[in-house]
Amino acid sequence: METKIYHADTIKEAAKEIQAGQLVSFPTETVYGLGADATNEAAVKQVYVAKGRPSDNPLIVHVADITTVEKYAQPLSEKTRLLMKTFWPGPLTIILKLKPDALSKSVTGGLETAAFRNPHNEATLDLIRQAGVPIVGPSANTSGKPSPTEAKHVYHDLHGKIAGILDDGPTQIGVESTVIDMSGEVPSILRPGAVSEAQLAKVIGTVQSDHHKVGKNEVPKAPGMKYKHYAPNAQVLIVADDQWPAAMNWAAQQNSPVGVMTTEQVKKENLIPTNAEWFSLGEDVHSASHNLFAGLRHFDLESSVTYILAQEFDRIGLGEAYMNRLGKSAGQQYFQTPNK
Structure with a gap:
């Protein structure tokens, strides 16, 4: 498979690849993601294959607006809406309870929750809008390796395995988004990122950090909690x-x-x-x-x-x-x- 490089003026072509069930890497303000139509189970399964990613490691669903989240998630709480109003678009991923059978188990890792993010990158927001579907997006690297912050990193790991890469230059932040679980009684940070615990607490009050080690037979609620990550050869x-x-x-x-x-x-x-x-x-x-x-x-x-x-x-x-x-x-x- 030839891996094409797309830019801002060819986003329409990249969106057509997503609609056709192909994989396209996309930029965010944190790292590059590996995109597939979140509503196409066959396409989502190819994400795991391309990355060599364990199938019980859930994927983040990238959206262009809150209306899309409301289509799949159960009614949003006031605190959840406050988080979205304050930090979206931006480096905050929010885990929410889903409506019954709203998304494939391939997206959720078999859980009744899903992680949603509205990235702060205009090229990717345009890609999502033109594709007309939410896009799953784990980091676009071979599973376990350092996350990609430039298109060339994606090309090194995945060329020949994916249809294309939307190149928007180096990312700004460089570490993945903060993940907060809003599906339980107390908001819980599952992965630290650019949005800090103090910033979150200022908006919604009490927030706890979840540092528990995910068990061998336990499905993690968020990426980066269970498996080896970010490791170079040295x-x-x-x-x-x-x-x-x-x-x-x-x-x-x-x-x-x-x-x-x-x-x-x-x-x-x-x-x-x-x-x-x-x-x-x-x-x-x-x-x-x-x-x-x-x-x-x-x-x-x-x-x-x-x-x-x-x-x-x-x-x-x-x-x-x-x-x-x-x-x-x-x-x-x-x-x-x-x-x-």
Whole structure:
């Protein structure tokens, strides 16, 4: 299969592919998604095949308006409407109870709920409108690998497996949306993202964070809760602030190249050894979140490192989302000073 590249002036063609049951990757403000007609079960099943994704991992349904959500979900609560009014379009995914048999089990992972999002990207909103259907959209990467923040990342993983890619340049945020479950009594954050717990609580009051580990036979309510995610070929090690001198000394002693991902300030404060390759995370946690997946993919595609040392940030605001993704890419492993 030839994978075509679409742009803003050829969205109509990309929409026709969606209508025909084909898969088209699309841009959002967070990462690139892998799109299929959410009402076409055969097309949805191909998403799992193309990604190599477990079938019990539910998909996010992308919509262009709240009216579409109302077509499939049970009546929206006042708090849900407040969230949509405040954060949509934007990086917030909302899990809602569905009307009976409203969407295929292939979309929901067999659950009676579904995750909805209204992305803040005009090209994709245009794609959804022209296709005339809601579009499922997990990240457009091989399952388990770093999420794609540029069209070239999608092409690397999925060319020949999907019909096309709508290229709208690099994404702005770089980590996936916040997921909040509004199907229970107390709103619960299932995945941190650019919309923080504090921002959500300011709008709807009490919000809890769900950190429980999803069991082997349990179906996760949201993506990213159960299976290995965001992992490059090299072993990622998280480096705490006070460990950088020791980490650089360790890197200098390795026989194979080591990748280093830090902000500009940390680079200024530490001598990067000659056998290490540095990738800039920018100036702060915002740029680091934007650059995280791009950095991991850089070392996968353009380098031969066996370890990647990556900077830790405080788990505050966007730092919570950054550390969630970095922790999963590293298997929660931190750099530790070797015993002398």
